[in-house]
Amino acid sequence: MRIPLIFLTLTSLLFAKIDHFKTIQSDFLQTLTNDQNKTIVYEGTLYATDNKKALWIYEKPVAKKIYFNHTRVLIIEPELEQAIITTLENIPNIAQLLQEAQEIKPNTYVTKFMETTYTIIATKERIEKVTYKDKLDNAVEILFSNQTTNLFLDETLFKAEIPKGYDVVRE
Secondary structure, X not given: OOOOHHHHHHHXXXXXXXXXXXXXXXXXXXXXXXXXXXXXXXXXXXXXXXXXXXXXXXXXXXXXXXXXXXXXXXXXXXXXXXXXEEEOOOOOOHHHHHHOXXXXXXXXXXXXXXXXXXXXXXXXXXXXXXXXXXXXXXXXXXXXEEEEEOOOOOHHHHOOOOOOOOEEEEO
């Protein structure tokens, strides 16, 4: 099960209902369960800013870094010695969608883009969880923990460099 590209846009989710934060750092646990009930659990750390820059650092089960900015996504996969570059043209503007999200009960919001419905559990202080079914019918749950907000994040953290010798794939 490959990490769905739509997952990358979830950075914007962090600021739709929690828009008073300048930055956020959070550990995350992402669980993907396919239609045959097989599960993969990813662990890592997220760094994000209110100007939509983000770095998702996956530590387990494989190392990977995903850099996110206004116009593109860059995925660095050391085990494959590969870098994937894609634009945001086919990915929804989640921040805008969440501004239109409907609160269905306290701290629970729902928004939809194309065929995907996102459920967001968030308070004014933090985002707790995001769940959705991706286009491959995987159930995705992202739990956020150990959050820190409004800390200084150096801009160099978000500058990605493709290591020499890596294959570059453009999507």
